[in-house]
Amino acid sequence: MIGCDSVNRYYALSTYFQKKYGKKYIKLSLDGGFSCPNRDGKLSHKGCIFCSGEGSGDFSGIVEKGQKVISDSLQNQAESQKQLLKTKWSNAHFIGYFQNYTNTYKPLEELGQIYDAALAIEGIEGIAISTRPDCILEAHIKLFKSKSVMWVELGLQTIHDARASWLRRYYDTDDFLFAYNRLKAADIPVVVHLILGIPGESKTDFLKTIDFMNTVKPFGIKLHMLNVLKGTDLGILYEDKPFDLLSESVYIDWVCDALEILDPEIVIHRLTGDGPKDLLLAPRWVLNKRSVLNGINKCLVTRNSYQGMRFNKDPKTEKVD
Numbered sequence: 255m256i257g258c259d260s261v262n263r264y265y266a267l268s269t270y271f272q273k274k275y276g277k278k279y280i281k282l283s284l285d286g287g288f289s290c291p292n293r294d295g296k297l298s299h300k301g302c303i304f305c306s307g308e309g310s311g312d313f314s315g316i317v318e319k320g321q322k323v324i325s326d327s328l329q330n331q332a333e334s335q336k337q338l339l340k341t342k343w344s345n346a347h348f349i350g351y352f353q354n355y356t357n358t359y360k361p362l363e364e365l366g367q368i369y370d371a372a373l374a375i376e377g378i379e380g381i382a383i384s385t386r387p388d389c390i391l392e393a394h395i396k397l398f399k400s401k402s403v404m405w406v407e408l409g410l411q412t413i414h415d416a417r418a419s420w421l422r423r424y425y426d427t428d429d430f431l432f433a434y435n436r437l438k439a440a441d442i443p444v445v446v447h448l449i450l451g452i453p454g455e456s457k458t459d460f461l462k463t464i465d466f467m468n469t470v471k472p473f474g475i476k477l478h479m480l481n482v483l484k485g486t487d488l489g490i491l492y493e494d495k496p497f498d499l500l501s502e503s504v505y506i507d508w509v510c511d512a513l514e515i516l517d518p519e520i521v522i523h524r525l526t527g528d529g530p531k532d533l534l535l536a537p538r539w540v541l542n543k544r545s546v547l548n549g550i551n552k553c554l555v556t557r558n559s560y561q562g563m564r565f566n567k568d569p570k571t572e573k574v575d
């Protein structure tokens with residue numbers, strides 16, 4: 255059971271940090287004032303159907319007509335989070351996490367300055383960058399290699415292009431693969447974001463996306479339930495005619511199935527996530543992350559299973575029901 259410990263039956267990010275560096279890292283959410291080509295009109299003005307522009311972490315900027323106005327310097331953003339953390343985690347080390355919007359979507363020179371500003375903050379030992387696969391060029395890879403980039407996060411959500419197009423992702427799975435392979439060839443770890451409960455996707459569809467993860471073998475994955483947020487087009491659809499969403503118990507069941515077939519060396523960066531509380535229309539159970547995580551661990555104990563228990567190195571031969 256690689257990476258499993260007395261707390262988790264999966265390879266949690268905290269376990270990875272302990273094994274690789276022998277210390278605890280905490281991510282500090284940093285807002286570098288980025289936008290996204292799927293919102294500023296380059297590809298579309300609408301954005302992904304579920305996107306409010308806010309990640310599930312802290313959000314310190316203001317959105318005005320698709321442009322971002324930073325309300326605080328990176329230094330101040332980091333310091334305010336460090337203050338909140340210092341009593342509980344006095345020995346923690348930090349990673350600057352560029353999470354909101356598309357964090358490679360600026361001219362290269364400016365990008366280098368933003369990343370450098372984060373790396374200059376006391377206690378920050380590396381940065382993690384969340385972006386779109388179609389916003390990574392060879393020049394970005396060179397830039398990442400010249401900075402302390404610990405990993406790059408790519409939104410994929412699903413490998414099924416028809417559903418991705420319903421989500422208005424505006425790139426297809428081949429575009430993802432192209433960027434992914436570039437990063438992998440340069441030895442830059444990649445974390446892939448996946449969404450459960452996309453309308454029209456069955457458990458079998460979702461597990462095919464997990465099989466695909468086994469084939470490409472990223473450094474890590476992040477899972478979360480589709481959140482329906484007020485003010486998004488998905489929210490408008492839902493308020494007009496509520497559609498079925500996964501219940502907490504079904505979500506837990508899908509996640510446990512995914513963990514069982516997942517390569518045990520892939521690090522789990524997140525198993526549940528929630529949008530801003532005041533914007534979340536449904537499902538409201540995502541707000542109780544502790545309950546979801548406890549439910550996942552309990553389910554794995556009941557099944558007497560763990561990450562990778564049914565991992566098949568040749569996923570094409572694994573039958574998924």
Ligand code: SF4
Nearest residue numbers: 290292301302305355
């Ligand atoms: S790519 Fe990310 S930031 Fe851009 S619209 Fe989609 S979810 Fe929002």
